[in-house]
Amino acid sequence: MNGYDGISRRDLLKMGLFSSALMMSGAYNELFAMTNSASGVKIPHATHFGAVMAVVSGSRVMGVEPHKNDYAPTSMLYSLPEYVHSQNRIKYPCVRKSFLAGKRDTSLRGCEEFVRVDWKTALDLVAKILRDVKENYGNESIYRPSFAGWSHPGVIGRPDILQGRFMGLFGGFTDTIGDYSAGAATHILPHVMGGLEIYSYQTTYEMIAKHTKTMVLWGSDPFKTFRISYSVPDHTRIEWFVNMKNAGMKFISIDPVYTETAKFMDAEWIPIKPNTDVAMIMAICFELFTTNEYDSSFINKYTVGFDIFKNYITGKHDGVRKSPEWAEKICGVSAGTIRRLAFEFRKTGTLLTSHYGCQRADNGEQFHWSLITLACMLGQVGTPGGGYHFGNGGLSYSGKVMPRRMSQGRNLARTVIPASRIGEMLLNPGRTIDFNGNKITYPKISLLHNMGSNIITQQPNTNELLEGMRSVENIITHEIVWNATAKYSDIVLPVTSTFERNDITYGDPYSHTHIWAMKQVIPPLYEAKDDYWVLTELAKRLGFEKEFTEGRSQMDWIRWSYANVETNMPFEQFWRQGFIEFKVPSKNKRFVRLEDYRKNPNTSPLFTPSGRIEIFSEKVASFGYDDCPGHPTWIEPKEWLGADLAQTHKYHLLSIHPKHRMHSQMDNISLKEQYKIKGREPVVINPEDAWELGIKDGDLVEVYNERGSIICGAQISSTMRRNVVRVDEGAWYSPEDACGVGARCLGGNVNVLTPSRPTSKLAQACAAHSCLVSLKKIQGKIKNNEAYKNPVVITEE
């Protein structure tokens, strides 16, 4: 196991191990298939897909060269030039025809032509709408759906941050709490661990590679997750996994899908039924407890509430023993396998890893809470190679101060809704809901103002959202391309892509090993403008330009940001060379999550009411929520293979992240030819299920439930568990009837099918993975997928 030390990527390459290992897996053969022969001027830039030298000829990006420090450049990175120059670029400011004429028929959105207007007309109109909405309905009636910042990694020009700053100065807006990614975990874990935990620094890969013997990938596919980054990826996480495999680490994948990571790692696959992870975890806990194989000293010293939990798993509360036999009927994993895993997990150096997918389900709060409880019973929390490991932490930390970031400032409106509640809010103004021990009342929304967010593919239950959007008088969208949200807007403002604007950013959000110059590569295309320019112009019209800009241009802000960086390098030199790289101090490579707590829980207590890991939380129990009691509990999802509804809809649908796009970004470019089937998003089906359904590879299939229907291309694969199908999220929406709500989506936008139902009253988070569907083969002809067809824009040219 120590053999990994000192073996670098270059060494591996020299030995041929790296390329042969990756090639054999098929996971990264794109690395070697891609070549870049473009010539021209080279300009440094950085993106969510990686850092590059953009090769430019005239005003066209001819190609990109990955940065030398990028371990595994992806197909998406190489596709950036095509994305920037795509035929879907919005060329001019546009206003929906009848809207421009003063009519407010919201049912025409999506099927009416737009009219090209000049920037002055567009900005004057937007400023008037903002003024009118504020005056007539108050700032709470303005809703900003964008909150996550996945459209642009720069620290100055990020649309959501700029919009928050602008709207805050305008008097405020209704905002979003939490996120789609990990909404359930981020609300339960502060009660359990005293912090967010899943966004905390985790034990470093250096320590894992050295000490972990068995890594459990519980609903986790790192090879896919780590292809992109919230800032700029260098894909060194992939390198760590390659090294760990080569060093002989054992991997176990507990997942309804046999993932690419599992395949590459030669992992043992435990094909669990979706949404039943908690039942399986309970059974492992039961087995450990009843065989007295759990670490009682760890439980006694570091946790509270185990007595209540043990009464639950042994059935003293409800008469149900959470035994392996009990769990087998729920999760589909044999009792023998559960017992074997319980025994294996007890061995030193077992690391339970997970990301966020398992908690995007009904009662998703229970997943991470349960896994932490299991880790406590195994007694390895706070050790170098054991315990749990959540989220994206793992790269060791440089400790360097990064560029200063533009801030949003205050939002005086103070009205907020949990992420995933958009449709419900729009349809139910005045409704009060429970939320983490509090109450929230939905405001009436009069203006939905989008920047850097494609909510029609992002939000579960598309038809509910579209119905809700009809109740909104005004929809304004700043966009790069004609995606569905732009098409369903009243006013569309064309903004620059990352290659057309200057910015600055940092490398991995955990390691902080790079600072990147995001130099403008080409002039703005068509009439596109930077978000900063657009909001400055609006602020000018609304009387707070000075407060918004503080007298700085975007380039001034970049210099202001750079001034915060711990370096002696002059800005001009940095801007010219494009990056600064920092080394990680040795001591940071030895970081172990909760090591201090394990050493002494009295001097390094957790920030929970008890100072300990709360297996039972009095606070959570005090809320009295039937869907989130005071300790980890198996609660049947509303939709799963054991539900009555499964008699009607026999397949559990997973809408996991796509490999070749970032959510909906890049769905419209030629990369889709690599994976779309007859122009539709694939639905991946187990071979036996496909045989029963009479579906063959490449057939067109309708996937449907009570919420809607989508058309997909069948991909038959034994990587799927039986009765589980997969349609990756992010395919552009293409309604069969653009004027109606409830139409079939011809492109396979999976959120037409997913529920907007919240996880529980505690987090009110996204539960899109609790979704049952039926499938049928399409007979006869069906309309083309028109997701990538631009709307008609009337111009006077």
Add this chain to the structure above:
Amino acid sequence: MKRSIIICYIALIFVFSIFTAFASGYGWLNKDIELTDVSGKKTALLQFGSPISDGKLTAWMRKGDKTLYSENGRITYGILYDLSSAVETGSAKQGMKEVLIKGFIKSDYISQTLEAALSSYEDMYYEICSSCHSAINHRRFSVEQWAGIMSSMKTHAKISDSDAAGLYRYIKLVITE
């Protein structure tokens, strides 16, 4: 015993005179300050947001602990370097004794309202903690949870330990005061 009481009273008079001389009657410290005695020796660290009332800084101490607490024990006001710089008032409850602190302090460091005293930290909160996500309503998490969240977020926010500590104290004061 009587002698020590007399000394205390003398010290009290001294403290009164200092605060009267250098500060207005009421207010809150707007930054962390180190007090010095007449010889220039540092005697205590007082934290921003600590209240000055009627020209006095009143705090509560536990036996064997140099930390200065609010009456309910939920907020710290600072720490003594020199125990002799605290003068017991004679009040005691729940194992804590009330003390008065002596030292020099500039009136510039005292604001008339708690809001004004916290304004620079509030600015820092809204700048630093709204650059990835919106600034969170302070009461969304408990004081204890905020401590855990700050420890998670301080590296993401790319701030120093002292700024993180200042932000946490600001949040704590907003929630509890």
